[in-house]
Amino acid sequence: QSTVTQADARPVKALPDAQIVTEVRHYTDRLFSFRVSRPASLRFRSGEFVMIGLMGDNGKPLLRAYSIASPSWDDELEFYSIKVPDGPLTSKLQHIQPGDQIILRPKPVGTLVHDALLPGKRLYFFSTGTGFAPFASLLRDPETYEAYDEVIVTHTCRDVAELEYGRTLIDNLRADEMMQELLGDGLDKLRYYPTTTREESPKMGRITTLIESAELFADLGVPALDPATDRAMVCGSLEFNKDIKALLEAHGLREGANSDPAEFVVEKAFVG
Numbered sequence: 001q002s003t004v005t006q007a008d009a010r011p012v013k014a015l016p017d018a019q020i021v022t023e024v025r026h027y028t029d030r031l032f033s034f035r036v037s038r039p040a041s042l043r044f045r046s047g048e049f050v051m052i053g054l055m056g057d058n059g060k061p062l063l064r065a066y067s068i069a070s071p072s073w074d075d076e077l078e079f080y081s082i083k084v085p086d087g088p089l090t091s092k093l094q095h096i097q098p099g100d101q102i103i104l105r106p107k108p109v110g111t112l113v114h115d116a117l118l119p120g121k122r123l124y125f126f127s128t129g130t131g132f133a134p135f136a137s138l139l140r141d142p143e144t145y146e147a148y149d150e151v152i153v154t155h156t157c158r159d160v161a162e163l164e165y166g167r168t169l170i171d172n173l174r175a176d177e178m179m180q181e182l183l184g185d186g187l188d189k190l191r192y193y194p195t196t197t198r199e200e201s202p203k204m205g206r207i208t209t210l211i212e213s214a215e216l217f218a219d220l221g222v223p224a225l226d227p228a229t230d231r232a233m234v235c236g237s238l239e240f241n242k243d244i245k246a247l248l249e250a251h252g253l254r255e256g257a258n259s260d261p262a263e264f265v266v267e268k269a270f271v272g
């Protein structure tokens with residue numbers, strides 16, 4: 001004989017920290033972006049990341065670190081993701097549709113924030129692939145333009161189609177009336193420098209190579225990297241981050257952190 005108690009009845013559990021998918025866009029067979037509802041209590045600094053994911057087959061949340069790509073004033077949250085065919089999370093995440101739920105732990109953290117840099121004149125965002133995501137947030141944050149005379153964003157991808165998310169974002173920024181005021185006459189406060197490495201495009205080459213040869217600075221008509229005036233945020237693969245860090249340090253810039261601001265900060269883009 002057994003009595004079913006309230007505890008035994010086990011109501012179907014709602015997803016913990018669930019948010020609703022509102023929009024999904026696919027760019028290539030390797031890249032997509034999506035937007036989800038934002039928890040009313042979530043505050044974050046542009047450039048930070050959160051843990052997001054789906055419920056795994058074992059009934060446990062399968063979570064990964066994702067940079068928030070939307071600015072802090074946005075009602076929703078946006079993410080920019082790679083699709084890895086056998087990636088534990090992205091093989092499933094790439095199939096989400098509007099109305100679906102994802103898990104989002106509302107504890108933003110990260111080093112790609114204005115607070116981790118000392119004041120400067122020129123701010124560089126160096127990115128490869130989905131490493132553009134934190135800059136998609138920072139580029140839409142007015143503070144970025146208020147704090148610097150010039151903002152230079154470089155994005156390197158294998159082919160032209162992989163640049164689309166970033167290019168569209170920059171185009172929309174330049175077309176936005178509110179932003180035009182921040183970007184100044186001729187909108188020249190924001191400089192966009194896209195390059196490809198495997199498909200023909202107007203500018204080709206790894207950004208590391210273009211820094212070493214000083215081609216980047218010649219193209220933009222700016223002086224070489226100088227710790228007195230220049231600040232940088234870096235986001236890409238582990239190897240990319242390592243190579244850029246070495247180049248920045250060779251130019252006299254030091255790596256900073258929230259607790260100890262300096263001339264540049266680095267974070268790894270989500271992979272897998």
Ligand code: A2P
Binds near residue numbers: 157207
């Ligand atoms: P490449 O095509 O020469 O490998 P991925 O799609 O593999 O994440 O790479 C994104 C972009 O970053 C590619 O254009 C790639 O160039 C470039 N890249 C990869 N590793 C480095 C690195 N260590 N330094 C500079 N660029 C890199």
